[in-house]
Amino acid sequence: xxxxxxxxxxxxxxxxxxxxxxxxxxxxxxxxxxxxxxxxxxxxxxxxxxxxxxxxxxxxxxxxxxxxxxxxxxxxxxxxxxxxxxxxxxxxxxxxxxxxxxxxxxxxxxxxxxxxxxxxxxxxxxxxxxxxxxxxxxxxxxxxxxxxxxxxxxxxxxxxxxxxxxxxxxxxxxxxxxxxxxxxxxxxxxxxxxxxxxxxxxxxxxxxxxxxxxxxxxxxxxxxxxxxxxxxxxxxxxxxxxxxxxxxxxxxxxxxxxxxxxxxxxxxxxxxxxxxxxxxxxxxxxxxxxxxxxxxxxxxxxxxxxxxxxxxxxxxxxxxxxxxxxxxxxxxxxxxxxxxxx
Amino acid sequence: xxxxxxxxxxxxxxxxxxxxxxxxxxxxxxxxxxxxxxxxxxxxxxxxxxxxxxxxxxxxxxxxxxxxxxxxxxxxxxxxxxxxxxxxxxxxxxxxxxxxxxxxxxxxxxxxxxxxxxxxxxxxxxxxxxxxxxxxxxxxxxxxxxxxxxxxxxxxxxxxxxxxxxxxxxxxxxxxxxxxxxxxxxxxxxxxxxxxxxxxxxxxxxxxxxxxxxxxxxxxxxxxxxxxxxxxxxxxxxxxxxxxxxxxxxxxxxxxxxxxxxxxxxxxxxxxxxxxxxxxxxxxxxxxxxxxxxxxxxxxxxxxxxxxxxxxxxxxxxxxxxxxxxxxxxxxxxxxxxxxxx
DNA sequence: ATGAAAGCGCTAACAA
DNA sequence: TTGTTAGCGCTTTCAT
Numbered sequence: 001x002x003x004x005x006x007x008x009x010x011x012x013x014x015x016x017x018x019x020x021x022x023x024x025x026x027x028x029x030x031x032x033x034x035x036x037x038x039x040x041x042x043x044x045x046x047x048x049x050x051x052x053x054x055x056x057x058x059x060x061x062x063x064x065x066x067x068x069x070x071x072x073x074x075x076x077x078x079x080x081x082x083x084x085x086x087x088x089x090x091x092x093x094x095x096x097x098x099x100x101x102x103x104x105x106x107x108x109x110x111x112x113x114x115x116x117x118x119x120x121x122x123x124x125x126x127x128x129x130x131x132x133x134x135x136x137x138x139x140x141x142x143x144x145x146x147x148x149x150x151x152x153x154x155x156x157x158x159x160x161x162x163x164x165x166x167x168x169x170x171x172x173x174x175x176x177x178x179x180x181x182x183x184x185x186x187x188x189x190x191x192x193x194x195x196x197x198x199x200x201x202x203x204x205x206x207x208x209x210x211x212x213x214x215x216x217x218x219x220x221x222x223x224x225x226x227x228x229x230x231x232x233x234x235x236x237x238x239x240x241x242x243x244x245x246x247x248x249x250x251x252x253x254x255x256x257x258x259x260x261x262x263x264x265x266x267x268x269x270x271x272x273x274x275x276x277x278x279x280x281x282x283x284x285x286x287x288x289x290x291x292x293x294x295x296x297x298x299x300x301x302x303x304x305x306x307x308x309x310x311x312x313x314x315x316x317x318x319x320x321x322x323x324x325x326x327x328x329x330x331x332x333x334x335x336x337x338x339x340x341x342x
Numbered sequence: 343x344x345x346x347x348x349x350x351x352x353x354x355x356x357x358x359x360x361x362x363x364x365x366x367x368x369x370x371x372x373x374x375x376x377x378x379x380x381x382x383x384x385x386x387x388x389x390x391x392x393x394x395x396x397x398x399x400x401x402x403x404x405x406x407x408x409x410x411x412x413x414x415x416x417x418x419x420x421x422x423x424x425x426x427x428x429x430x431x432x433x434x435x436x437x438x439x440x441x442x443x444x445x446x447x448x449x450x451x452x453x454x455x456x457x458x459x460x461x462x463x464x465x466x467x468x469x470x471x472x473x474x475x476x477x478x479x480x481x482x483x484x485x486x487x488x489x490x491x492x493x494x495x496x497x498x499x500x501x502x503x504x505x506x507x508x509x510x511x512x513x514x515x516x517x518x519x520x521x522x523x524x525x526x527x528x529x530x531x532x533x534x535x536x537x538x539x540x541x542x543x544x545x546x547x548x549x550x551x552x553x554x555x556x557x558x559x560x561x562x563x564x565x566x567x568x569x570x571x572x573x574x575x576x577x578x579x580x581x582x583x584x585x586x587x588x589x590x591x592x593x594x595x596x597x598x599x600x601x602x603x604x605x606x607x608x609x610x611x612x613x614x615x616x617x618x619x620x621x622x623x624x625x626x627x628x629x630x631x632x633x634x635x636x637x638x639x640x641x642x643x644x645x646x647x648x649x650x651x652x653x654x655x656x657x658x659x660x661x662x663x664x665x666x667x668x669x670x671x672x673x674x675x676x677x678x679x680x681x682x683x684x
Numbered sequence: 685a686t687g688a689a690a691g692c693g694c695t696a697a698c699a700a
Numbered sequence: 701t702t703g704t705t706a707g708c709g710c711t712t713t714c715a716t
Contacts, residue, residue, distance in 0.1 A: 056395055057695055072420040113435075355687045
């Protein structure tokens with residue numbers, strides 16, 4: 001099934017076969033008879049170009065890499081999908097890797113992808129370190145970071161407008177009359193966490209509500225962290241009437257913790273969250289969320305990457321923001337006067 | 343950054359550099375000095391083997407393909423993840439493709455992956471045709487179909503025990519006292535749909551409940567289909583007290599339709615579903631489902647594929663079943679006597 | 685203990 | 701209009 005075989009059958013040289021099959025018959029003024037012979041021979045043995053050989057020869061793999069912390073998380077899956085669809089449309093294939101939220105794995109995977117000659121990379125970093133990514137970029141690899149960016153450094157990043165979302169959610173809670181608010185944070189030190197937290201805090205402060213360290217708990221964007229943090233906060237500060245969960249997973253954990261402590265949402269406790277959950281509207285209760293436009297994140301990342309692959313220079317602004325939509329549902333109500341029991 | 347460069351720097355031949363870097367220094371009794379020189383040279387310029395060149399030479403790409411109808415669907419995402427993790431553990435990389443539930447796209451993508459010399463393929467088919475897959479398998483490509491199998495043919499398939507789940511769900515509905523039951527089916531002609539439907543029908547029949555064509559609606563495993571089908575059924579047969587949705591998406595559509603028709607689940611209408619939904623327990627109402635073990639589906643598919651890649655012969659039984667767990671939640675209750683209004 | 689050379693499948697510059 | 705040849709980066713026989 002090689003070009004050589006086709007050439008043999010057609011009784012021409014490999015070069016001629018190559019030219020014909022590349023559609024360059026006209027440009028090279030190859031005789032119709034030859035073209036026909038080659039075409040038929042190729043047809044007959046079901047010839048297909050070896051992408052491998054072509055890549056080696058041309059130096060172009062038409063491959064891009066996508067690295068996410070957890071493919072099965074609908075949030076990352078949606079991003080991966082947009083990139084995949086865009087790639088297919090542009091004639092690229094996608095190498096997918098799952099870092100399992102592990103920095104070391106991510107490093108390994110990125111290296112592995114580079115060894116495979118990817119022409120571009122989209123990554124949602126699992127950790128706080130970016131040197132391996134900076135190295136890749138410095139080595140000339142077009143790179144786009146998505147969702148989890150870094151506050152410093154020089155990596156082109158597509159992420160939501162976390163501050164906007166957090167502020168809006170703060171308004172919702174304040175408007176409802178909450179003054180004792182707890183925050184279930186994700187991983188401190190990450191841009192996503194810190195931006196959301198800072199903006200939320202600032203918004204509360206401008207309304208005279210102070211958010212002390214004692215009102216903040218949690219250490220990861222996970223359900224377990226959310227659950228533990230919620231339990232801690234609700235036990236230590238029973239006067240808390242509303243929780244702000246920095247992610248959907250955290251919110252789920254909060255719902256669990258609330259149920260375990262016998263606090264009914266939203267009757268005894270309001271809950272607002274940054275979301276990536278599909279079907280949040282069908283949840284019990286339907287969650288008030290700052291809804292990220294996940295497909296847009298993926299699409300924008302893909303667009304930026306393919307623009308760079310097409311030679312378009314990097315945009316000036318390093319952090320590309322996708323705006324967030326706050327959807328008010330039933331999980332936030334006015335604080336009840338009922339004294340919570342633990 | 344090529345072997346040639348390393349050889350130059352180390353002052354040895356390419357062959358020697360290759361041997362050293364392949365860790366075959368010992369086997370070839372290469373002098374320590376040479377080994378050191380090569381190693382240092384490689385280190386110095388950050389040498390990495392070109393996977394491309396290696397693949398071309400060896401004929402082994404260490405690449406597998408995964409094709410699913412929709413990467414962003416948590417069900418397929420979970421399957422893709424398990425395969426990805428297994429692949430990484432075995433030293434393979436994964437080429438991911440999204441067929442967008444489109445048969446023609448799938449064909450194209452499969453071909454594309456084959457052109458890239460994948461060594462194995464896992465696919466969840468989008469359509470009813472399997473000739474392109476059979477062709478790939480006949481061409482010697484190790485292939486595993488996951489979830490959506492075919493009733494006939496010879497493709498090794500990992501799928502849930504649909505009959506078992508459907509029977510169990512039928513029991514639940516019958517036990518609750520339902521006699522007027524509607525089925526919201528997925529795509530007729532697919533193994534998944536037909537097995538679930540047949541088993542459900544049979545289970546009802548053995549209890550004396552007849553399921554006529556007038557009690558069955560729907561044409562796709564999608565929310566829109568579920569919504570339309572539910573609306574149709576509930577309008578045409580208001581006496582229906584329970585619906586069986588053949589998938590989570592369909593169930594979501596059913597919930598919408600029920601809400602639109604003013605029927606409260608489960609008070610006015612019970613709902614049972616085949617599920618792949620995460621967080622079904624937090625839904626309103628929490629859904630009674632036949633819960634598929636999605637990670638197990640992916641894991642089993644990966645295991646079978648890598649076993650074949652390791653030379654283990656294909657198992658005798660073509661259809662590998664993963665058992666399903668019925669979880670009874672609040673969406674099924676005894677039928678109300680209240681006359682439904684449209 | 686090391687090197688020369690062939691070849692994996694393909695493309696393209698150069699010849700004819 | 702077609703063929704010869706070199707070479708992409710690597711591994712591996714076969715020499716030495």
